Amino acid sequence: MSGHESTYVPKTGIEKWLDTRLPIVRFGADYLALPTPKNLNYWYTFGAILSICLVTQIATGIFLAMHYQPNTAMAFASVERIMRDVNGGWLIRYVHANGASMFFVAVYIHMLRGLYYGSYKAPREMIWILGCIIFFLMIATAFLGYVLPWGQMSYWGAEVITNLIGAIPLIGEPVLIWLRGGPAIDNATLNRFFSLHYLLPFVIFGVVVLHLWALHTAGQNNPVGILIPKEREKKDMVPFHPYYTVKDGFALIIFLMMFAWFVFFMPNALGHADNYIPANPLQTPAHIVPEWYMLPFYAILRAVPDKFGGVVAMFGAIGVLFILPWLDTSKVRSMRYRPTMKIFFLIFVAVGLILGWCGGQLPDAQVVPGMPSFTLLDGQLNSYLWLTRLATLYYFAFFFVILPYVGLKETPLKIPASISEPVLSGPDAMSGAVPAQAEKKG
Amino acid sequence: MAESVVNAEHPEGGAPEGEATRRDFIHIAAGAAAVGAGVMVAWPLINSMNPAADTLALSTTEFDTSKVAEGMQVVITWQGKPVFVRNRTAAELQKVLADPMSSLKDPQSDQDRTKPGHEPMLVVLGNCTHLGCIPTFGAGDYGGWFCPCHGSHYDASGRIRKGPAPKNLVVPEYAFTAGSTIKIG
Numbered sequence: 315m316s317g318h319e320s321t322y323v324p325k326t327g328i329e330k331w332l333d334t335r336l337p338i339v340r341f342g343a344d345y346l347a348l349p350t351p352k353n354l355n356y357w358y359t360f361g362a363i364l365s366i367c368l369v370t371q372i373a374t375g376i377f378l379a380m381h382y383q384p385n386t387a388m389a390f391a392s393v394e395r396i397m398r399d400v401n402g403g404w405l406i407r408y409v410h411a412n413g414a415s416m417f418f419v420a421v422y423i424h425m426l427r428g429l430y431y432g433s434y435k436a437p438r439e440m441i442w443i444l445g446c447i448i449f450f451l452m453i454a455t456a457f458l459g460y461v462l463p464w465g466q467m468s469y470w471g472a473e474v475i476t477n478l479i480g481a482i483p484l485i486g487e488p489v490l491i492w493l494r495g496g497p498a499i500d501n502a503t504l505n506r507f508f509s510l511h512y513l514l515p516f517v518i519f520g521v522v523v524l525h526l527w528a529l530h531t532a533g534q535n536n537p538v539g540i541l542i543p544k545e546r547e548k549k550d551m552v553p554f555h556p557y558y559t560v561k562d563g564f565a566l567i568i569f570l571m572m573f574a575w576f577v578f579f580m581p582n583a584l585g586h587a588d589n590y591i592p593a594n595p596l597q598t599p600a601h602i603v604p605e606w607y608m609l610p611f612y613a614i615l616r617a618v619p620d621k622f623g624g625v626v627a628m629f630g631a632i633g634v635l636f637i638l639p640w641l642d643t644s645k646v647r648s649m650r651y652r653p654t655m656k657i658f659f660l661i662f663v664a665v666g667l668i669l670g671w672c673g674g675q676l677p678d679a680q681v682v683p684g685m686p687s688f689t690l691l692d693g694q695l696n697s698y699l700w701l702t703r704l705a706t707l708y709y710f711a712f713f714f715v716i717l718p719y720v721g722l723k724e725t726p727l728k729i730p731a732s733i734s735e736p737v738l739s740g741p742d743a744m745s746g747a748v749p750a751q752a753e754k755k756g
Numbered sequence: 757m758a759e760s761v762v763n764a765e766h767p768e769g770g771a772p773e774g775e776a777t778r779r780d781f782i783h784i785a786a787g788a789a790a791v792g793a794g795v796m797v798a799w800p801l802i803n804s805m806n807p808a809a810d811t812l813a814l815s816t817t818e819f820d821t822s823k824v825a826e827g828m829q830v831v832i833t834w835q836g837k838p839v840f841v842r843n844r845t846a847a848e849l850q851k852v853l854a855d856p857m858s859s860l861k862d863p864q865s866d867q868d869r870t871k872p873g874h875e876p877m878l879v880v881l882g883n884c885t886h887l888g889c890i891p892t893f894g895a896g897d898y899g900g901w902f903c904p905c906h907g908s909h910y911d912a913s914g915r916i917r918k919g920p921a922p923k924n925l926v927v928p929e930y931a932f933t934a935g936s937t938i939k940i941g
Binding site: 473493506601621 | 802805806807808811831833835836837838882883885886887888889890904905906907918920921922
């Protein structure tokens with residue numbers, strides 16, 4: 315799987331027997347010995363954190379499924395039973411529910427890191443595309459899972475999101491009925507959502523394997539964003555174990571502390587209170603909002619005054635990520651050496667946060683209360699509607715205008731010849747005490 | 757198809773160049789059979805997700821509209837969906853009849869949305885045509901309904917007047933069966 319030559323030598327008899335039949339120990343050993351750039355910073359640790367998130371969600375989910383009832387008459391009560399009667403059920407459910415939020419925190423940081431250091435550029439387009447597929451599957455899985463407790467937000471979230479399909483011209487209505495399994499969201503819908511919510515994480519797991527395969531074939535990027543020449547591999551790379559297992563392990567502990575803080579001290583902070591009301595098909599909540607990690611895309615959906623246009627914009631906001639490797643025209647990978655692009659990137663991060671904020675507000679509410687405003691087209695300028703539109707405009711401009719244009723026009727800083735150069739003085743100041751020792755151990 | 761390629765690579769393959777061979781026929785026939793078989797396997801699986809017979813069986817609902825007082829609405833369920841049955845006042849009715857069609861986003865006259873002889877009684881599906889929320893009765897700028905989710909305003913005929921919803925509130929198939937009783941579906 316990995317691009318480097320195997321250094322594994324089977325020692326015991328059983329290892330030798332196994333190695334010619336199923337080289338699974340070799341596979342693990344090679345994984346741990348994988349040469350990894352030695353300048354990876356903590357932004358790179360979220361890959362490892364994400365794998366733990368996925369395992370946590372699958373493990374807790376399997377146990378929740380043993381107690382959950384995918385039936386409209388029993389779903390809500392079965393979740394409350396998990397919370398009250400099932401041994402440790404409250405813990406498993408809170409870990410699962412907050413785990414989803416943690417998963418998205420980590421994946422957004424992971425994606426922004428990839429964006430900043432140009433990890434999507436040749437030869438790593440496939441890693442990026444597989445990552446986008448994982449992200450899309452994560453959104454689908456999270457949505458399906460959110461529906462299962464059959465609370466008010468669950469029900470109406472399902473209503474709103476499945477209705478998006480109905481916006482497709484001509485085939486929308488029949489597809490919508492097919493998707494719901496009836497004229498309205500009902501038992502058939504809940505049953506299939508449960509089935510798919512159980513299935514998709516294993517699909518994600520499969521794509522994660524492909525993601526890592528592509529990563530180990532093309533080699534890891536690094537904060538400097540340069541390819542490590544073959545002759546410098548011995549100097550610029552360290553084996554994954556123990557160097558990154560220890561580093562990732564430390565980061566994981568910090569991450570799990572934050573995770574535990576949410577689970578034990580504020581388990582409902584990231585959810586919505588309305589989901590503790592059983593689903594009522596005859597009453598809409600005053601304000602339907604998705605989970606926080608979907609808010610930016612929800613805001614983009616609302617920004618467009620046309621139903622189908624809004625759906626296209628929302629899916630386009632995710633879809634544009636797939637073609638990102640071909641939108642960026644710069645030859646320099648890391649934004650460390652792209653001073654102009656770095657500013658646009660920081661604005662992009664801010665815009666993402668603004669979109670998330672707007673997604674949680676009523677569109678007609680004033681952004682700055684009391685500030686005089688005027689009507690522009692179909693809304694007040696001083697409203698979340700218009701703030702969302704401006705942010706949406708920047709979101710798409712970033713990909714379709716800024717990335718292609720700035721890449722051609724900006725003058726990047728001088729790129730170092732090696733990943734050691736920015737840290738030590740001169741490209742070959744490599745015989746310094748610390749790296750040399752590391753090299754001997756590796 | 758591939759016949760020319762096959763022959764170019766295997767000139768000894770029998771048929772003169774450019775002519776289809778029996779092997780080409782077998783390839784195409786086998787490929788077509790495999791695709792057909794794939795569709796036949798996939799279809800029952802996909803079709804199983806369509807509404808089941810017992811779901812479709814619940815397709816009609818009866819309701820006595822005389823229970824709805826003038827100026828009020830009653831929400832009933834039909835096929836799991838809310839249905840607004842609204843008994844409009846004379847003033848409301850006059851207003852929606854007077855609205856010029858040119859001012860509508862989805863032009864439809866009020867007569868087209870009610871049954872003759874029962875003009876004050878409006879029967880519409882209670883889901884906003886934007887994303888399916890249930891609009892609030894008696895709110896909004898046009899005296900009909902207002903959807904709080906994304907700000908769609910409907911008039912007292914359930915027609916979209918302002919906001920992101922693309923269509924008027926849907927009038928389901930229904931008929932007055934006996935006097936004031938309606939059968940929906």
